[in-house]
Amino acid sequence: MRSLSLNIFTTVIAVLLLLAFLLSVGMGAVEISPLQTLAILAKKLGLTLAVDFDAQQESVLWHIRLPRVLVALLIGASLGVAGASMQGLFRNALADPGLIGVSSGASLAAVCTIVGGSKLLPGLAGAARLYTLSLTTFIGALITMLIVYRLANIRGRIVISTLLLVGIAVNALAGALTGFFTYNANDAQLRSIVFWTLGSLGGATWTNVTGFLPFTLLPVFILPRLSKPLNALALGENTAMQLGMNTEQAKRIIVVLTALCVGASVAVAGVIGFVGLVIPHIVRMIVGPDHRYLLPLSALTGAVLLISADLLCRTAFAPSEVPIGIITALVGAPFFLYILIKDRKTAKLA
């Protein structure tokens, strides 16, 4: 029964991922059919397919669409896996990088770097700029993660109300400081800051893709290896220890890797909220909470969702673009309320 639904879900998600990918690289001001996409990709590999396409299509696909879709895929996957791991670490399905303030911590670090960094590091561009940003957002995410974990962990037990309240406090603080920088920013910085706080994949380039790749691959492949300790942690830290898990080590790795996911995605695309909340929740409803399946499938589902959301935000009001963070919040916030209403009945939040 279970393995059947698992297999069906995996197949469906894999097919959806392919569809979303082909659709997303094909849609826009310049239309490219799925076959043309395959032909262009084949050409890059030195193969020729009997499908016609023009140079403009090739250029648009290769320089604009493809990096953008790949960045969406990578960010979706890493936010999905980070959300699922974070919920495992905090033993609660409401832990989300956005809600508990980790994304704001990262975006605050980004804003500080943009405004402060322009004076200290004026010549920074391209990959170096991305890496500097990634590093500071990672540090911002990591520090927030540690603060939140310390405060919400009371004698080995995670108190969810404290967790969410700490999130509110961190979000408020980050909001105030971001507001301060916004107030003092010049025009160019201002656009940059808006981009960070609302999220966008508009600036995606190959540099982003290659720069972001290791930060995604590392967590996406390492975190599922921690499925056993993550499952055992659901029974509390003491019980996990009694089940022979090296909980301290597992917790450290999870904290660092999730901060890496959140930090890197904020550096590339700004704050894209609720992905880490919604995705693992959907996956858990279908395949159950076992992290062995939950983590990889959350990565896949996250990729599908983000590619689709990005497609929506650049085509819905074309030629103007809606920041992707707005789309994910429009879907995610009602979903959050839905979880709260559903859990009220079983009183799982206590």
Add this chain to the structure above:
Amino acid sequence: MIRLTDISYHIGNRTILDRVSFSAHPGTFLAILGANGAGKSTLLKIARGELHPPQGKVSIEGRPLREWKQRDLAQCTAVLQQQTILTLPFPVHEVVMMGRYPHFKNIPTPLDHTIVKSALRKAGIEHLAERNYLELSGGEQQRVHLARVFAQVWFAEKYQTRYLLMDEPGNNLDISHQHNVLDMAKAFAAEGNCVVAILHDLNLALQYADKILLLHKGRVLAEGAPETALNDENLSQAFDFPMTIHYSDAFEYPVILPVVQRQQTFAT
């Protein structure tokens, strides 16, 4: 064998345990008895290395606890806590499978699956195997954790003797299930394993325990076989209430009863 020597434990300037020593041998069911605050749970936590006493030694199989690898210890020792909190919607069989985590690397072996099935059956929750843990009643949840700890020490490749520590295993259970649990624990001990359980019900202790450790205000008040360790005097002292142990030919076991004296009048 689990051996605790000269254990003292303080919280602030309050003494929880004062030079407590005891050992639990393979093949025995040891029951720890005592009033609230006598230090029973603290003692059990120290025995498993969850708390570290500033004074005293703890060893399992002759090896000091801190020299054990966490995973090795988990293969031969399981703990049932007074309360286990689980907030994620795991199906029951997966919670029980967590008991086998110390034994397999990534994928459960066929033996692990067999053990989980047997543990579910023994705990009388076979029919709940596919159910969501969060939707069960308190008593059913307690039996899931019982199945989990029994699965953990059901079989260990490297260890002949396994250890089962339980803090009030009868919590939330009705009489038939309480007896079922203790019966399982007794049979487990009889196979050469070692059970240490904190029990609230004194008569259950008399019926199942091979050995009693009676604690009073952080000290050992009495220790030994139930009939020799427990008498009217030390029971009354331990529980701060007049108690009597009653021997009768009508029952196989003696019966412990509180001596109720109705002398009080309300509101005077």
